[in-house]
Amino acid sequence: MEVSWPDDAVHKRFTFLRAQAYEEKKHKRLDKPSAANWDKEIESACRCTDEPDAEDGNAASRLRVRRGTPRSTLSSGMPRSSSSKRTRGPTPSNPLSLSKRGVSARKRSPSIGDDAFRSLMFNLSTSTVESPRAISKGVTEGSKNAITNHSVKYGQASTSKPASSAMKGDIIFVRSAKPLRGRAHLQSNWNQAAQEAGAADLHISSEIVDGDIGQHLYKFKYMERSYHFDNDGLQSIFDVDPGAFLACACTTCQRASRCDCQTESEITNERGHKLYAYSGVSISICCGTYWQLVQGLFAFRIPQGVEVIECNKYCRCGPMCGNRVAQKPRDIPIEIFKTKQCGWGARCLVALPKGKVLGIYTGTLLRREDVENLPPEHIGYVFDLDGTEVRGQHNAGDKFSVDSYDCGNWTRFVNHSCSPSMKVYSVVFDTIREVHMPYVAFVAARDIPIGEELTIDYEPSAAEDMAEGTGKQKRKMSPTALLCKCGSKRCRGWIKQ
Numbered sequence: 097m098e099v100s101w102p103d104d105a106v107h108k109r110f111t112f113l114r115a116q117a118y119e120e121k122k123h124k125r126l127d128k129p130s131a132a133n134w135d136k137e138i139e140s141a142c143r144c145t146d147e148p149d150a151e152d153g154n155a156a157s158r159l160r161v162r163r164g165t166p167r168s169t170l171s172s173g174m175p176r177s178s179s180s181k182r183t184r185g186p187t188p189s190n191p192l193s194l195s196k197r198g199v200s201a202r203k204r205s206p207s208i209g210d211d212a213f214r215s216l217m218f219n220l221s222t223s224t225v226e227s228p229r230a231i232s233k234g235v236t237e238g239s240k241n242a243i244t245n246h247s248v249k250y251g252q253a254s255t256s257k258p259a260s261s262a263m264k265g266d267i268i269f270v271r272s273a274k275p276l277r278g279r280a281h282l283q284s285n286w287n288q289a290a291q292e293a294g295a296a297d298l299h300i301s302s303e304i305v306d307g308d309i310g311q312h313l314y315k316f317k318y319m320e321r322s323y324h325f326d327n328d329g330l331q332s333i334f335d336v337d338p339g340a341f342l343a344c345a346c347t348t349c350q351r352a353s354r355c356d357c358q359t360e361s362e363i364t365n366e367r368g369h370k371l372y373a374y375s376g377v378s379i380s381i382c383c384g385t386y387w388q389l390v391q392g393l394f395a396f397r398i399p400q401g402v403e404v405i406e407c408n409k410y411c412r413c414g415p416m417c418g419n420r421v422a423q424k425p426r427d428i429p430i431e432i433f434k435t436k437q438c439g440w441g442a443r444c445l446v447a448l449p450k451g452k453v454l455g456i457y458t459g460t461l462l463r464r465e466d467v468e469n470l471p472p473e474h475i476g477y478v479f480d481l482d483g484t485e486v487r488g489q490h491n492a493g494d495k496f497s498v499d500s501y502d503c504g505n506w507t508r509f510v511n512h513s514c515s516p517s518m519k520v521y522s523v524v525f526d527t528i529r530e531v532h533m534p535y536v537a538f539v540a541a542r543d544i545p546i547g548e549e550l551t552i553d554y555e556p557s558a559a560e561d562m563a564e565g566t567g568k569q570k571r572k573m574s575p576t577a578l579l580c581k582c583g584s585k586r587c588r589g590w591i592k593q
C-alpha cells in the first residue's frame with residue numbers, strides 16, 4: 097500500500113515552522129502528563145464488562161502491549177479458555193433451576209468417587225456465548241432429560257456414564273473448560289480485545305464458516321490501537337522523551353487559533369488563519385436552551401502527506417477536546433465478512449458520514465529494509481509509513497512499515513478498490529512527528545451507507561496518474577501485480593504488491 101506525499105519544499109517549510117513553534121511554545125507544555133490524561137480517561141470509559149483474565153495475560157493493557165510484548169506471546173496467546181470467567185449455575189430465577197420440578201439443583205464440588213457429579217455434568221460451553229436463547233432452550237431440554245432419563249446431554253457431555261449411576265438431587269451445572277472454536281473463538285477473543293481498548297463491537301459474519309479460517313488467524317493478536325514492537329530499539333525511538341513533545345495550554349481547544357498543537361499541523365486558510373484538521377470541533381450548535389458540541393469529522397483540508405498533529409498526553413485539554421479524534425476509541429461497530437471476490441473484507445454496521453474517522457492501522461512496526469525479510473504471505477498486509485519521505489529519495493533508515501499479518505486490528509481486512517469508500521491520512525499523538533512513525537487513520541471519503549464494504553486505494557498515486565492521463569495501468573501490469581477484482585467502473589485492472 098502506498099500513500100502520496102508532498103514535495104520537498106513543503107517538508108522543509110513545515111520543519112522550519114515546527115522547530116520555531118516548538119521553541120516558542122515549549123514552556124507552555126505540562127511537565128508531567130495531565131491528571132486528566134486521555135489514556136486514563138479511555139481506560140475508565142472502557143466498556144469492558146468482564147474482569148480481565150489474569151491467567152492468560154490477554155487482558156494486558158494497551159500500554160503493556162506497546163512496551164514490547166515478546167513475539168512468543170503473540171504466537172502462544174491462543175486459544176484462550178473462557179472457562180475461568182463465566183461460570184453460571186442455576187439460580188431461583190433461572191430457567192435452569194430444577195426446584196420447580198421437584199429436583200433440587202445445588203452446586204457441589206466434585207469429589208473422588210462422586211459418580212453423580214461425573215455422570216450429570218453438562219457442557220454449556222460453545223453456544224453459550226453465541227446464542228443465549230439456544231442455551232436456555234437447550235439446557236431446559238437437558239434438564240428435562242435429567243429428571244426423566246438420568247441421561248443428560250446438551251452440546252457435548254463431559255462424561256457419559258450410565259443413567260443408573262446418577263443420584264437424584266446431584267445435578268450440577270458447570271461450564272466446560274472446552275474453549276470456543278472457529279469463528280466463535282475468533283469473534284470472542286477479538287471482540288474482547290476491542291472492548292478492552294474501549295472500542296465498539298467487532299463481529300465476524302456468520303457467512304464465514306470455521307473451515308474458512310486459516311491457522312495463522314488463531315495466533316493473530318487483535319490490537320485495536322497502537323503498534324507492536326518486536327524490536328526494542330524501535331520502541332525506544334517511538335517513546336520519545338517527554339521533553340520533546342510540544343503541547344497546548346488551552347483547556348478546550350475550541351478555537352484553532354488558540355491551540356498550539358494546530359501550529360504543529362500548520363493548516364491555514366487563505367487568510368493565514370489556523371484551521372483544525374477536523375470540522376465542527378470548534379462549533380457549538382444551539383439546541384433549544386443548551387449548546388451541543390458537534391463531533392469532529394476529518395475535513396480533508398490538509399495537504400496530503402502532512403501529518404495531523406493531535407493533542408497529546410502533555411496537553412492540558414481533556415478527552416472532549418476537538419483535536420483528539422483518531423486517538424479516541426472506535427465508536428462504530430465493524431463486521432468482518434466474506435466478499436465475493438477479494439477474500440475477507442470489512443464493513444460497517446451503521447451508516448457513516450463523510451469524514452468519520454474509523455480506525456488506525458495497527459500491527460508490528462518495522463524498518464523498511466526489514467520488509468524484504470518477511471515471509472511472502474505477510475506482504476499483502478504491509479502498510480508503508482512514508483509521511484516524511486520525498487518520492488524517489490532513498491533513505492531507508494528513516495522509513496518504517498507496519499505489518500499486520502500476526503497482529504493488528506480490523507483494518508488489516510480492508511480491501512483495495514479503485515473507487516474506495518475511505519481515504520487515509522497520517523496522524524500523530526503518541527509520539528512526535530519527527531520520528532517518522534505516525535499512525536495511519538482510515539476515514540470515510542463520502543457518506544457510506546450501512547453495510548457497504550469499507551475499502552481504500554492501495555496505490556493512490558496510480559489513481560492520480562490515471563486522472564492526469566499519464567498512467568497506462570491496464571497495459572503496463574507488472575509481473576508481481578495482482579489482478580484487481582474491485583469491480584469498480586473505474587478499475588485500473590491491477591494492484592501493485
Ligand SMILES: C[S@@+](CC[C@H](N)C(=O)[O-])C[C@H]1O[C@@H](n2cnc3c(N)ncnc32)[C@H](O)[C@@H]1O
Binds near residue numbers: 476508
Ligand atoms: C490487506 S489484505 C485485505 C484482506 C484480505 N482480503 C483477507 O482476506 O485477509 C490485502 C489482500 O487482499 C486481497 N485483495 C484486496 N483487495 C483486492 C482487490 N481489489 N482485488 C483482488 N484482491 C484483493 C489481496 O490478496 C491482497 O493481498
